[in-house]
Amino acid sequence: MSISIMGAGAFGTSLAISQALGGKPVTLWARDNNAAKMMQTQRLNTARLPGADLPDTVSITAELGDLEDEIVLLAVPMQKLRSALQAAPELHGKTLVACCKGIELTSGAGPIDVIKDIAPKAKAAILTGPSFAADIAKGLPTALTLACDDADTLEHLQSELITPNLRVYRTTDTSGAELGGALKNVMAIACGAAMGAGLGESARASLITRGFAEMNRMALALGAQPDTLAGLSGFGDLILTCTSEQSRNYRFGLSLGRDEAFDAAITVEGAATARATFERAKSLEIDMPITQSVVALLDQKLNVREAVTQLLARPPKEE
Incomplete structure (x- = not known):
């Protein structure tokens, strides 16, 4: 199964590398078209994650319509999550996994509540825990928490997101996972x-x-x-x-x-x-x-x- 990632910052790029090295084709969306073209050509994200090579199975795009996979990791800053989802209605029926940590200043909501507010038909989850992008990109062992209030979706996501260097533990306590992060x-x-x-x-x-x-x-x-x-x-x-x-x-x-x-x-x-x-x-x-x-x-x-x-x-x- 392939994975889409919205956000080509350091963390989004590192997740793309880890998922690709785990055997999955990955589509990585970058907001800036010129940056996307440069990453696709050079196979590097020099601005955000220097020194980390992008595997050949990572495709970089600036077109939201290219995020066609059922699972989409949302690697955008917390305070921009709402506007990013509002700009991408084509994602609203998918399984959306927030990869940001924080509380929205304007509403006091966490990532999952923002997803449910903007995309109520989506299956919402959050991936969080002690992790630095550089470590993940280098293939260093990292353990994360995956939270979703739907147990079946949770188990499916866990099996899909585990890679050789990324161990994923699951919980249905979405509030605890959000607030801890x-x-x-x-x-x-x-x-x-x-x-x-x-x-x-x-x-x-x-x-x-x-x-x-x-x-x-x-x-x-x-x-x-x-x-x-x-x-x-x-x-x-x-x-x-x-x-x-x-x-x-x-x-x-x-x-x-x-x-x-x-x-x-x-x-x-x-x-x-x-x-x-x-x-x-x-x-x-x-x-x-x-x-x-x-x-x-x-x-x-x-x-x-x-x-x-x-x-x-x-x-x-x-x-």
């Missing part, structure tokens, strides 16, 4: 800011631990299962994203901590997610002090040391 980006910004400001490894460990507690408070309030948050899409992704400069959200946090400019062309999903999460937390009366601090940093209402001072001044409590 989204909220860990907020904590990655916090950890990056702490490290950028020179606060040390111990501070980062504390932020990871207390950040995980925040993630659980929000996720459980929204109906997620605790086991999901303790798995790949929650705890696993949190550890990876908070400890590596391959993470865009962590690098963005580093720039905040160092008071340096950050490349505006780089997608930082955690920034919009932090704002959306904080508003949702306020409406649900959920205490999320780290998320609140990240929003204050983004809005330049606090610097890193002031944010830490506020966190340390909170009343003593049981863990």
Whole structure:
């Protein structure tokens, strides 16, 4: 069976490589026609994933009509997912697998709810977990969570998406998978800011631990299962994203901590997610002090040391 992928960024390209090396023909859609032609000719995505060769079984196109496969992986940024689906009505009856992490700023919805809103006839799923595009493209072992509320669709997708280097675990807890992948980006910004400001490894460990507690408070309030948050899409992704400069959200946090400019062309999903999460937390009366601090940093209402001072001044409590 062949696979279509919407989005030729680093992650979409890496998934195309992995699926192709797993024996499937792949159609990879790039938004820019010139970029698509260059990738098709050179067999490289120099701009997004330099050094990774595209197998011959990957076809690159800029025409949405070429995404003819039943399974389409949506490797577009979370904040652009809605508009991408609105522009592609030909996909609305297919099995659509979101490969983005975040919460939509305008609606507070996760990827699956956005898919169901725009394409109610589609079978919606999400692929998430601790993964860097460069690792997947190199064939390094990676494990991900695949979530879908339809068990039959879920098992079929799992069997189709597993490759020699990509191990896929399944769950019907779509809320947990979505929220774990989204909220860990907020904590990655916090950890990056702490490290950028020179606060040390111990501070980062504390932020990871207390950040995980925040993630659980929000996720459980929204109906997620605790086991999901303790798995790949929650705890696993949190550890990876908070400890590596391959993470865009962590690098963005580093720039905040160092008071340096950050490349505006780089997608930082955690920034919009932090704002959306904080508003949702306020409406649900959920205490999320780290998320609140990240929003204050983004809005330049606090610097890193002031944010830490506020966190340390909170009343003593049981863990």
